[in-house]
Amino acid sequence: MITGELKNKIDSLWDIFAAGGLVNPLEVIEQITYLMFIHDLDDSDNKRAKESAMLGLSYESIFAESVKIGDRDIDGTQLKWSVFHDFPTQKMYSIMQEWVFPFIKTLHNNKNSAYSKYMDDAIFKLPTPLVLSKVVDSLDEIYKLMLETKRETDKTEIDIRGDVYEYLLSKISQSGRNGQFRTPRHIIRMMVELMKPQADDVICDPACGTSGFLVTASEYLKEKHKEEIFFHKQKKDHYMNHMFFGYDMDRTMLRIGAMNMMTHGVESPFIEYKDSLSEQNMDKEKFSLILANPPFKGTLDADSVSPDLLKVCSTKKTELLFLTLFVRMLKVGGRCACIVPDGVLFGSSTAHKAIRKEIIENQRLEAIISMPSGVFKPYAGVSTGILIFTKTGHGGTDNVWFYDMTSDGYSLDDKRTPTPNENDIEDIIKRFHNRDEEENRARTDKSFFVPKQEIVDNGYDLSINKYKQVEYEAIEYPPTEEIMDKILELDAQIAKELAQLKVML
Template sequence: MITGELKSKIDRIWDSMWSGGISNPLSVIEQLTYLLFIKRLDELHTLRERKAARTGQPIDEPIFQSYQSKLRWSRFKETAPEQMFATVKDEVFPFIKTLGSRNGPGGGTDAEGDSTYSHHMRDAIFMMPTPRVLANVVDQLDAIDMADADTKGDLYEYMLGKIAQAGTNGQFRTPRHIIKLMVEMTAPTPNDVICDPACGTAGFLIAASEHLRRQHAEAIYKSETSRRRFNEDTFHGFDFDSTMLRIGSMNMLLHGVENPDIRYKDSLAQSVSDDGNDAERYSLILANPPFAGSLDDESTAKDLQQIVKTKKTELLFLALFLRLLQIGGRAAIIVPDGVLFGSSKAHKTLRQILVEDQKFDAVISMPSGVFKPYAGVSTAILLFTKTGPVGQSRGGTDQVWFYDMRADGFSLDDRRSPQPDKSDLPDILARWQALRAQGHDAEAERKRTEQSFLVPKAEIAGNDYDLSINRYKEVEYEAVEYDPPAVILERLAKLDAEIAEGREALEALLQ
């Protein structure tokens, strides 16, 4: 997680930009992302140069041509501030805006047109106000070792936390270890079509791409067709914030996905039926959608209102996931605890749809500190499989697996200090994989007093489809025996006598 040293470095960079005249927190993170992107391009090109030197072959897919060497971070960072400013503003920035376009430098082109990255970058603006500010920020960023991929994630996490604290848009980043858990539980395959309808910086899509490379690299790269499918047809993300779309597209490109479908869409406002390509298209949804606030009826897609009549965004997103998933598609999503036990008609209706009409698999209750310091709300991970069209019951739920996550490997206060010896995540994944392999027999003997257990569908239905773990968990109380009152009073009298004796000895010393 975020270290104190990294925090202080980012704070100093932030202050440099703030004092230089960039006061919008979202603009700060956007400009820093551009610079981090430029720095990473140079690092990737250097790696390809070293590989070419070892093999004696030409550089494989060079990012920079020989005549573009002055556009590299390692080159322009050594120049005077005025020259650096002119190079970055007039040459480097236009260069990164054309990456991925049909006629521009770099790869990742789309046969039918420009990549989503180049599409979103068309409106990007270089906002560094002066050569002095740029040189200062470049020097400070250069001093941060970003060889570890986790460091880049830490940067985004901390910067997005600043956005939330500033009250702008309220974005905050889902912790990487929680994303990784959800990806590993759903185990994406090369045949999956993966979607995050509220993608932000594309954290879930990046984690899914890394999982696929680790587990299925041979299948992904066995042919040009499979490689193209991975780069262009596997990952889909929606957002209605153009800055987040640019950051998400850059993030995906940096992680080796050349042309994902990252596009502008107000997921709750635009009817899925209006975009025929999205209805029942996706085989896997991974998401942590925004769940604060409500929408007006006029602002909500009518096909979502047909599933559940509500203004609450957390319920509307669940309805959206059901519309986007194809039959047999699965989902791992984060919801606030209120979804699990809310008593409104909309809450009950949606839970009933999940349990009765689909195959509802699991509820993993997370402690409230998981999203600190950005949010303290209690949340849960829901996992389910779509078995039939909404309103046409197919079912499949037999028993639902509940897990009470008590620790995630970090302290649950605002500091979120690493505590690697305190984590339930390995146990959650191991038990889930056993359930997938052995069926319910793997957890059949677990008691309700343990951290994980199974609950029959009939019992859930009898409780108004309440999905909160506390409804079904049993608590063991240990009997505590106390000494009789007379013994306690005798002990207190003895203590009083010792105190009086000590006071008399102290008074004697002071005379």
């Protein structure tokens, strides 16, 4: 994560928006996303022009001498960040509002930019020329510092841009509709390390939000499979264009999520507007890995839900429908790690039992990790768990591994201050990948196995409290007479000291 001067510059940029009346974190990030996109268009065009010149090839700039905006033909060079950022404040504001924003929308039609398809309905919201001027100057300083940071560290430009964008996203502090909230980065990283994505995986998050799971999976692959992916033409193409899929119904989130992926080096992720639970989503047996934190507490109109999901689990609850969807979307052999509210694990309704039975009897349920309720504070205090299973289509659940997570490295109150000495994450990852050594653990330990039949006999209940054994230690207290003598002794001492105090007064 970024620190020092670069962090301070981003905080200052945020203050400029606040002073201009833009205080909604999502709107601020959206406007910054647009401006970063416009800046990067200029950089990428210059880079391609230089590369073409070195190779002796012709190159047609997107900033041509004549660009059509509406009914007008204008000089395209005025749309370049490196040109208009030196214009007088009022002129720069007019060009941005009347020419640049309409221009980035037209790019999609010509498919000249991988970024452009996410900017189709971009709206320019900076209120005054002065605010725009300050924001442009601030972004210039941030890009300059990013370049200096690259020179001073071993990080690549993509890594630094990714860190900057992650810091921007950390400022989202409000829950969204239907229980949306930002999944902590370290929880996402834990889930990715539990699943160990491979170079040939096709990865999906059907409720992607800002694309945190997809970004972290891409970073993991760069760390663990760099040579396999980037020194192999077909695998690199798969990574850049065919590996990552994310769906969401919030267009603001889609734009932010798409930019988040691209700032982390994935050129063309499939980030699309889609109601994952509706008939609009036809995906079936398509993905080898699903990582998700689907919406909690949401209820839907049954008429809007895909009928094949209701056949498995007749309910309006989004958390149950998403689990059913994950089973449908996975290929045979595909894996899923998803966050669910505790109610999914022990709910007694017919729908709750139906989806648990489906996963236990027809797929292979592998693990349940119970997380403490403070993990999602300050956004939400709901108790959650991580459910991990593999799609088989013919069962295979034998023993289910449970882990009782009590700390994630942060305090469980609204402040969420670091507690480095209290962190179960490394232990969870280590034990999960060495489950052969877990067979003899007692149920008083943090982790243990539960046979499938025992779970079936308990009505497919997956609550860890149903199976964990608590050790009670007997505490011996002194006899009552001894406690009374001690109280009388203390009373006498208090009376003596009060008498001394009275004399002093």
